[in-house]
Amino acid sequence: MIDSPFVRSVILNREDVPAFSKYPFHLPSIKTLNQLTFHPKVTYLIGENGMGKSTLLEAIAVSLGFNPEGGSFNFNFSTFDTHSELTNYIKLIKGIDKPRDGFFLRAESFYNVASNIEELDHGGGGPKIINSFGGQSLHEQSHGEAFFSTFIHRFGGNGIYILDEPEAALSPLRQMSMVTRIHDLVNQHSQLIIATHSPIIMSYPHSFIYELSEDGIQEKKLEETNHFQIMKRFLNDPKRMLHHLLES
Template identity: 65%
Template sequence: MDAFYRSQFIRKIELLHDQVPSSQKYPFNIPAIRSLTELTLHPNATFLIGENGMGKSTLLEAIAISIGFNPEGGTFNFNFSTSDSHSELEQYIKVVKGVKRPKDGFFLRAETFYNLATNIEELDREPGGSERIINSYGGVSLHEQSHGESFFAAFTNRFTGNGIYILDEPEAALSPLRQLSLLSRMHDLINKNSQFIIATHSPIIMAYPDSIILELTENGIKHSKLEETDHYSIMKQFFDDKDRLLHHLFT
């Protein structure tokens, strides 16, 4: 098992408590962040889940920035800034890496993917480039596709394997069928020695086998099984007896 975990790109995340300026200051006042000591990640896929405001996207963003990604997403080579709104958490976490180094990587954020697509078009308009960046995304402008299509173009074409892929709520743009297709693509890439860290609300996405689910709550961070999560339970209640659930909601 130790050798198995040493094979991953990112092994652990540690919060440097002795350097935190104030536990009353954002983002350190978020309960899950305040109680964080260290998180061991899975070599294949780690899912960060929790209700809105629990800090999963904040933590994911800090991990991404700490290993060299642009706060608004993209590969390691992007350095544009549309809105400097990320927290300072990345300054206070330590990323413990494995012995391998990724040959590829991508930070995908649903809320800033439009900005990434715009930056790609701007770079491709600059003179002197040997090859258009958009070619590695399938060759079609991301702005000329639906949100879901442009997301999937990145998954399908730009993610090449032997990489670290950090995804923030990818389900925001994907239909249930496309979420299943994302699982299939994830599996292909994991078989090509890739590692995923994903913040999600989707029970479909977090169902990927041989992974771990870390749930951020008011009481800290805990390991959960899919069937133990509120996300799964609520969806199961809805589909098992939607009329009863809706009756309680509307009365």
């Protein structure tokens, strides 16, 4: 089991921020950020759209040395340069150990990662990169299967894994399988930081859950999160919920 995190916390250098009225510093989670401590195993960033989850996660990933569009530490392609300048204003407090593996997986640009793998494999003469992803072209699989193949085959343990909305392509069953995979990786001395909307994925018990809202960042238990409560109310009485949603 992991004893010491690879990344302990992130600090916003507030005195250097040019203006909290401009993007990305006006986002609620960034505007109120001082220091955020990471769980040595799993940390979740959750909240409604527009609260700054992906922006903060991206800044953390880039500060760790990942490509803004995703991939391992060795990926260095650029399809579009749209990442924020937040990474220039944060400081990561790292642990003693250095990760031997790592991957930044973001749903919105995973297609670009898959394309870059094919380009590198087509032009290279050495071992195929795709072999470490299960051997089958990611473009020849469904989005969900390509995601899950990456979780299973490419994530090797002893690493730091940054995941941005991995549930976007996964069925509920696959999301439950992912929780099992998270546990396997934790037992292989790994640390994960995950932005998600899925109550299933955020259910892993050895974790911190930070809910980002207009009031800033608050640590929550799973059952206290808006995601869990809304889903629970819907599943307990879908007819009543639909009645309120659809009544004119």
